[in-house]
Amino acid sequence: MKMAGNPPEGKWSGPSHAGVKAPSPIVLANAARRFSATAQRLEQLAAGHPLEPWLRFMAALADAQHTVATTLVPAVSLSPAVVVQAVEARLPPLAADGHRRDPSWTDGLALLLELVDGSALPVAAQDAMEQLRGSDAATLEKLADQFLRGGLAAADAAAAVYVAAALQVYFTCSAAQLEVDDLRLLEERALCPCCGSPSVAGMITASGVTPGTRYLYCSLCSTAWNHVRAVCITCGGTRHLSLQAIEDDAGVVKAETCGDCHTYTKLLYQLQDMQVDPYADDLASLGLDLLIAEAGYARHAPNPLLLMGDDEAVEG
Known part of the structure; x- marks a missing residue:
């Protein structure tokens, strides 16, 4: 897994003036x-x-x-x-x-x-x-x-x-x-501030003091950290991003694709289902991964539990 880059000097560089609430930059998991x-x-x-x-x-x-x-x-x-x-x-x-x-x-x-x-x-x-x-x-x-x-x-x-x-x-x-x-956020914001691992998925919140915030969820230590929306977490591009979803799907899980680096990451929308879980919903939306891969996009980082490959899945 990729090592982390240099962190910024502060924990959060978002708005801090009166009346504007900034999202918590890092949220540790409840083990x-x-x-x-x-x-x-x-x-x-x-x-x-x-x-x-x-x-x-x-x-x-x-x-x-x-x-x-x-x-x-x-x-x-x-x-x-x-x-x-x-x-x-x-x-x-x-x-x-x-x-x-x-x-x-x-x-x-x-x-x-x-x-x-x-x-x-x-x-x-x-x-x-x-x-x-x-x-x-x-x-x-x-x-x-x-x-x-x-x-x-x-x-x-x-x-x-x-x-x-x-x-x-x-x-x-x-x-x-x-x-x-x-702890502090890392300069390479796509990596976990605790262990330096990539995320398994991102979630757009529907609750808390700052609904609509994107949090990335670490694939290894389960830490969540804030990452600005509408920015590719792989290359930092902003101009050629689009959201892809399975037709007639409920809209809980979408793929944010980047036309610059041809990668994608999963986005989960809590507003569509308050029970959404980044780890479970990522696994259950494997069909979306296959469709996006067919379109020529590579996943930002693999799910660690999928390394055994499709052939090792439980057979019905």
Whole structure:
């Protein structure tokens, strides 16, 4: 995953005069609710969906993540001095491909594998689970490094979804322990201020003190951060942006495409459905990804839980 760039000196550079409310620049995830909310939303979206069996499996995986997050709580506790040092050095304190992980993440992976029912999975996926159960700590750490640094071998793709799920829990629990006032937005606003990872989707809010604000949601640590609207999060372009959606769709999920860099990102509209969840709705709108890809656009960043590929999806 991409390392973060230099952050600005301040946390927020928006309007500050009397009478204008600025959105919170950074919102840390509630680790006790993040994965259960995704699991519930996936179950809701699965009913009658063309990918219903797969979405129900992903809901079960999110439910297992919730159990790990609320029982083991795998995390690293950074001292205030370490956080200050990282921010002053213009780095995210939990840099995904840089900080030393606490071994507790592998305990979380072990529990996750115990909780997931793999009986309905293809043989290759079941073999991947057994491979992970039998791997020593050094092998698991190597897989995590390869996943986080974008060097995962094709042979390990089936195992990647479980490694990714365990790392999501670990980084979410770790980020939740930080003090939001100690953090700053990064100069490269498309990257998470906590761990430097890209977003999985953006949400246009319909509630709070500043409805209509866009928040990007980190694909790894679940942190949300404000990003100005009508700006491509990949190249910063503004002139050739357009919104694409599936015809006759409810309008909850759209793709913001950029004609300059030919990338796109998902936008979720809370006004259309107050139950929208950036992680669940991204997975359930895979059909939109396929249509946009056919039109010649590349996704801004992949969803970590889709690295196992379509062939490993649960079969009905």
